[in-house]
Amino acid sequence: MIVGIFSKKRSLWIDAVLFILVIGLIYAIMHLGKAMVAPYTPSGASKPLDLSIWKLPYYAGLSVLRMFIAFAASIIFTLIYGYLAAKNKVAEKILIPLLDIFQSVPVLGFLSITVTLFVSIFKGNSFGLELACLFAIFTAQVWNMIFSFYQSLTAIPKELSEAADVMKLNWYQKMIKLEIPYSMMGLVWNSMMSFGGTWFFLAASEAITVLGNTTILPGIGSYVAEAINEGNMRAIFYAIIAMIVVIVLIDFLFWKPVVAWAQKYKLETISSGVVPTSFVYGLLVRSNWFKYFWIALAWPFKLFGMFLNFLAKLTTASRKVRKQPLTHLIGKIIGGGIVLYILFILLVYLKMLYHVLESTPSSMYWTIFSDAVLTLIRVIIAVFLGALWTVPAGVAIGLSPKLSRFFQPIIQVAASFPANLIFPFVTILFVHYHMSLSYGAIPLMMLGTQWYILFNVIAGAMAIPKDLLEAGEIFKITGIKRWKKIILPAIFPYLITGCITASGGAWNASILAEVVQWQSTTLTCKGLGSFISAATGIGNWTGIILGIAMMCLFVVVINNVLWRVLYRIARDKFSF
Amino acid sequence: MAKDILTTHNVFRFFETKEGGQLPVLSEINLGIKEGEFVSLLGPSGSGKSTLLRIMAGLIKPSSGTVAYLGERIEGINPGVSMVFQSFALFPWLTVLENVMMGLEDKPFPKEEKRERAIKMIDIIGLDGFENAYPKELSGGMKQRVGLGRALVSEPDILLMDEPFSALDVLTAENLRRDILDLWHEGKIPAKCIVMVTHGIEEAVLMSDRVVILSKSPARIREQIAINLKRPRDSKHPSFEKMLDRIYSLLMQPEKKQFYPDQNIKDELIHFVAIGALTGFLELLADFKEKQDLYALAEKLSMEIDDFVPIVDSASLLQFTKVETGDIELTKKGFEFAEASVLDRKKIFKEQFVANVPLARKILTVLESKSNHHMNYEFFEDMLEKYFSAENVEKQIDTLIDWGRYSELFAYNEVSGQFYLEQGEFEIEEEKDEN
Structure with missing residues (x-):
């Protein structure tokens, strides 16, 4: 399929359009990049954003740029961390448990610390804030990617690895020729999911109140924050539309082509029927011009590769003696x-x-602990309610190819969409109907996290062996019995996986969901999330540290006690 | 014949048990492979023949002893070898040409020359026209041709082949075997010698100049047989068949008792054999009514030695059959078992199981000694870890569970991970609860 692709079917107009697009892209990056290193004064309020709709593409562009810079950093870090963990026995013993902990850490809780840290390093320049935001995005997506890479590396078939050894590949050649290609599919899928999941953190970290200052980075998240302050409903609406457009465009222009390209690395030994394709990828590989662009883009990497190869040769040679x-x-x-x-x-x-x-006075521990219990209850209810509607919906979609073809793309966008942009609408309702946020925080948490459950349930329903369903029909197992005997056991492992992800997301969301604001009205409720938010706002360091520690503790304990046990049951008893 | 290209000197390989003990896998391997020689390593499954091949390649380090290439001791990967793998081990994201070129990755040639050499090699192995195909588009036989091409393109002195035909269907394997033999005798294979691991006796006799027969756990060289039959060899020729018969009875002959750390468990590995297969085998023997030649029997059942030997071994272990000088016959118990009803069979099996498998007795004693008659999986795992490698421990326990369940000697609950003695209604009630 991909053979000789560069030489075939060239077309002038495609080349021309691509050329203009690429130049435009370069210009946009430079232009946006300038905004990132603009002087910044932490004292007093930052320059308010312009809520005009015409400014929106610019802000959205900045947000997108942030996402991609953080993503590039994530990839590099993933390769190094995963490689070390898989290759070095000692490193593995430290890095893998560490990964487990970092995965459970509430990213948003740390934002306050990183913001102050980076701002103090880059005094007088918004670059520090920028870095803090990038760091938040990075930490929100990188662990998942590392885990996938590490798992792929450890799952490389022994004979493939032996073949590489017998052919005397050095470690660099082995990495480039075997290990990274082997991990590619997993890496691409996980990157895509992680990338989608981090819009939430981007939106949250572009406008954050630390030590009494609201720091603002121009972007789509801060645009919404400003709109909330001014009570400008229309601007929020525009921002939501822009966000959807951005998500769909990135999927179309970036992920679809990447997935189509990565098909090459699919680990199948026999051809399978349906292959994901991409319109854009098709254009690119047929464009002659893109080939040269690619070569020009790739040479620094090639040079770096040659350097690594040289290094690898040296180390291999020294290993002999x-x-x-x-x-x-x-x-x-x-x-x-x-x-x-x-x-x-x-x-x-x-x-x-x-x-x-x-x-610290001992009463504070008690406060934090009771807050954590309250939030825990909300998390559990949010996950439970989420599962309640997603299980029937997911099964219906998963069992019907027609429905799944229609709903999958919509759900994908919904899952990527940062739920915090919708918070204001819900907040207005709460304010209007005087509803307590103690309960209201639960639907807010659900907004962002239920999609994980839905995704997994759909995947589970799709994976139910067809003969099992047919056997059910023949033995006339219908109605409730069908659910109890066939469907629920079959999707159980998937449901658990979805719930684990959703509960992690809900903890993170609690930091935003337990304190919401509309114009000058601020709704809040007792809980660990609001505690951390409040501590961050007034710069109570002890509070921040204890709050985050408590959240980590809760997440880790619950992961290990509840979810892991359920997961083991799911794996042992309900797997095919 | 000329000098030795590859030699192993007193090679031992131990497996470290969890408790710090050492289990021998390979013992005292002294081999010399000469220029122009095609040598087969033949042995029952789990005999460590693949380990030996990997030691020759330098992929695995011997625990003691040395491997030398052209008289020089090797450290790390053997510079003179190339290898063909059972699973082909092709890179699925590379085309046939790119896969073959991988064999030259460490060579200093310019890319153009690598390409030319690879194309030439692809022609030799009969894949011209498929240069730009991906492995997933090829049949198994063609994949293995790519594997061969990749191994040969670097013109290694030694070609190692690890069961190169066992993942192929019968006809494809036959075709590839013939082609490789032809290339080898026409001098088109640029290697100076070939070492092949196989479990096919016929394959070994057909292809090689010398067959090295390995014994089981630990593998030592039991016998080396030079095959001086005229080439091309005809597998129907009497002298060919005589050779097969000779090797077969050698492999089937009970070996002299070996050293085991605990004499109670000396009867070592019980093979994982499904009860159904065992029963079917015994029924078949009962139908024949008389002694059977093992080689002929395997042929009749068209079974590979790796599948056949475990069944014969298990039947003999349980004293259902007796093997003598390459012949097998049913014992009295064996006849009884074959003729019995389904329920009676379980009883007979139980008797033989307890009487002849020390591990079964041990499990029974442990369970009986406990007041609740339950014992954890881990307990038996720990017990066996002293004697077997981790991989074998699991297989052993799986077999014991299977046989135990069949004979109703003891039961096992996978969810709780416990062995227990069945006590009438009680467990059934519990089962009901779970559903």
Whole structure:
């Protein structure tokens, strides 16, 4: 299919259009990039955003640029972290549990810390804020990607790896020729999901109140924040439309082509029927001009690759004469040094923590704990309610090819859509009907997280073996019995996976959902999310740290106690 | 014949058990492969022949002993080898041409030359026209041709083949075997010697100049047989059949007792054999009514030695059959079993199981000694880990569970991971609850 693609069917107008598009893209990036390093004064309010609709594409463009920069960083970090974890036994023992913890950390809780940190580093420049925002996006997406890469690396068939060894590939060649291609499909799918999931964090981190200052980065998230302040409903509406357009466009222009390209790396030994295609990818591979553009774009990477290859050759050559105890000793000294350094850092942190804890009144622990329990109850209800409607809906969609063809793209957009942009509409309702946010926070949490459950249930329903359904029909297992005996057991593992993701998302969302604002009215309710928000706003460091720690603790404990047990049952008992 | 290209000297390989003990996998392997030689390594499954091949390639380090290439001891990957894999091990995202070119990845040639060499090799292995196809578009036989091309394009001195035909169907395998033999004798294969791991006796006799027969756990060299039959060989020729028969009885002969750390479990690995297969085998033997030649029997059932040996071994272990000098016959119990009703069979099986498998007795004793007659999976796992590799432990326990369930000697609940003695109604009630 892809053979000789560059030489065939060239077309002048395609080349011309692409050329204009690429130049436009470069210009846009430069233009937007300038805004990112603009001078910034943390004292007082930042320059308010212009809510005119004509400014919206510019703001949306900035947000998109942020997403892609963070995404590029995520990929690089993923490759390094995953590779180390898979290749080095010692590193694996540290990095993989660490990954587990980082995955459970509420990203938004950390925002306050990173914002102050980066702003203090880049004084007088909005670059610090920019970095904090990028960091939030990065941390929201990277762990999932690393996990996928690590899993692929450890799942490479032994014989393939042996074949590479017998052919005497050095580590760089092995990585480029075997390991990355092998992981490509998983990496692409996970990247796509993670990327979609991080719009929420982008929107949240573009406008955040830290230490009494509302810091604002121009972007679609801050546009909505400004609109909320001014009570400009129309602007919010525009922003939502813009967001949908952006999500659909990125899918069309970026993910679809990437997925079509990655088909090459599908790990099948026999051809299968349906292959995802992409209109844009088709255009690109047929364009002669794009080929040169690609070569021009790729040469720095090629150069870097050659450098790595050179390095790999050196290290492989030195390995042959490794018998010398000296290099061994040096390796051990370096390794020991790193361990000592980490221990030292830990010690410093523990000391800091001790001081914080010492100076905290014990009543505060109780407050935080009871807040956490309240939020936990909300999370559980949100997941439960989410499952309640998504299970029948997901099964209906998954079992009917017609429905799934229609709904899948819509659900995909809905899942990527940052729920916090919808919060204001719901808030207005709450304000108008004087509804307590204690309950109101639950639907807000659901807005963003129920899609994960829906996605998984659909996948589960699609995976039910056809003969099982047919057997059910023949034995006349219908109605409730059909659900109890066939469908629920079959989708159970998928449902659990969806619920785990959804509950993680709900914890994060609690930070935004337990405090909502419309113009000058602020609704709030008791809970860990609102506690962290409040602590962040007034710069109560002890509160922030304890709040985040408590949230991590809750998430980790619940992941390990509840979800892991359910997951094991799902795997052992209900897997095919 | 000339000098040795590849030699192994006193190669041992141990497997470390969890408890820190050492289980021998390979023992005292001394081999020399000469220029122009085609050598087959033949042995029952799990005999470590693939491990030995990987040690020759430098993929696995021997626990002790050395491997030398052209007289020089190797460290790491053997510079003189190339390898063909059972699963082909092709890179699915590369075309046939790119896959073959991978074999030259570490060579300093310019890309154009690599391409030319690869194309030439593709012609030799009979795949011209498929240069730009992806592996998933090829049949199994063609995939293995790509694997061969990739191995040969670098013109290695030693070609190693790890069961190269066992993933192919009978006809395709036959076709590829003939083609490889032809290429080898026409001198079109640029390697100086070939070492092949196989479990097909006929394949070994058909192709090689020398067959090295390995014994099981630990593998040691049991016998080396030079095959001096005229080429091209005819598998129907009497002298060919005589050779097959000879090797067959060698492989089937009970070996001298070996050293095991615990004499109670000396009867070692019970093979994973499904009860249905075992029963079918015994019924068949009962129909024949007389002694059967093992080789002829396997032929009749068209079974590969890897599938056949476990059944014969298990039947003999349970004292249902007796094997002597390449012949097999039913014992009295065996006859009884074959003729019995479904329920009676379970009883007979139970008797034989308890009487002849020490592990079954052990499990029974443990369960009986416990007041609630339940015991955790992990307990038996720990017990077996002293004697078997982790992979084998699981297989052993699976077989024991299967046989235990069939004979109703003991039961096993997968969800709770417990072995238990069945006590009438009680467990059934519990089962009901779960549904």
